[in-house]
Amino acid sequence: MSKQKDGIKASKTESKRPLRADAVRNEDALLQAAKEVFLTSGVNAPVRDIAAKAGVGIGTLYRRFPQRSDLVASVFCREVDACVAEAATLAAENDPLQALTLWLKRYVSFLAAKKGLAAALHSGDPAFETLPAYFRANFQPALATLMASAKESGEIQTDIDPYDLLRAIANLSVTNNEDDIQHTYRILDLLIKGLLFGGSVSTAEV
Amino acid sequence: MSKQKDGIKASKTESKRPLRADAVRNEDALLQAAKEVFLTSGVNAPVRDIAAKAGVGIGTLYRRFPQRSDLVASVFCREVDACVAEAATLAAENDPLQALTLWLKRYVSFLAAKKGLAAALHSGDPAFETLPAYFRANFQPALATLMASAKESGEIQTDIDPYDLLRAIANLSVTNNEDDIQHTYRILDLLIKGLLFGGSVSTAEV
């Protein structure tokens, strides 16, 4: 019940000393291992499993991530970053509408991999409180850019808020069945066709 | 990783022998204690705390609720029942529109008390899988009855599905701030006014 940790996440301006080489290597290995373990065993997988898979001791894990939830949050942010980064890649290699379409599917698969995590997000753990903001702050501009390009090139015509679209798709993706991702893809196609002519999207969920 | 339990929940037709008096007393004490502990310490409170508050041993708790989640599920169902039962009470003591209004507020306060539980519901634990169905099966008829009465008496005029209304209000209630229940009440008033003239409700959530 004692929780007076600083929690400051090393802002970029801060620079006491550079991390040692083995430290960055291990941090990377931990994040990679955690991502895989979470995927196979769920977010509640024991930290020991993650440390073992990363080939480091538990002490090392806790040095970098003082609490279990910090590790979960870091993995989440990392995957958000990866998904967002792909928007630029896709935009560079495809025409606007195709880039938008491909990225939305990428976004759906991102959501699909976050099944167990969604429950943890609402668990009240303070380590997760900033994640929704991080989610929005990164995804909204990414989608906004893709949509703007497609609109400029005249391929789509809509005034829908990118964030509304992100939320709508997120709601679509909360299907209990695991392989219903194909169903989500089909609905997504409908949404994209909808974008071609403008309009709005409304959703409901319990 | 071993989970081959029967899980059959003693259907009403089954009647080997009546429970012993102390058994029913303890079961009731456990459910009451669990409800209170969950409210103050969250759904993740240790079972030992609950057993202590109920004044029984842990063995007794586990005899009635073989798994922690069974206790959580039972508390949930019990509170659903209580809320549903109140619909009939309110209908008997008030005119239809007032009964409907009062019950919807009661429903909001029910939702407000389920904050931590919402996260557990999506945790994938099989003990929780039947709860959404239980939720709907009990709440929908209750609200449908109240709405039908108010419609017959000409006080409201709408063709909205009771379940849609339940879901919409549930979405409204997922506010992070704890005392935002007043805000929810205000929106609820709007919804009720909306019922007076018919229409539909659409919601969105991340």
Place this chain on the structure above:
DNA sequence: TAGCATATGGAGCGTTGTTCCGTTTGTCAA
């Protein structure tokens, strides 16, 4: 009242998140 199935309670087991500290290792000045 006797007898027995039913119910009880809590020590104890295995697993978890987390701490602690003796040991190892990367880095940098000399």
Place this chain on the structure above:
DNA sequence: TTGACAAACGGAACAACGCTCCATATGCTA
């Protein structure tokens, strides 16, 4: 290259958890 020290490591150990087990106690029926 080497010495020295802060940084990083690893894992035994601790506390708290969910859950099991069984000797004991107790409510019911005959």
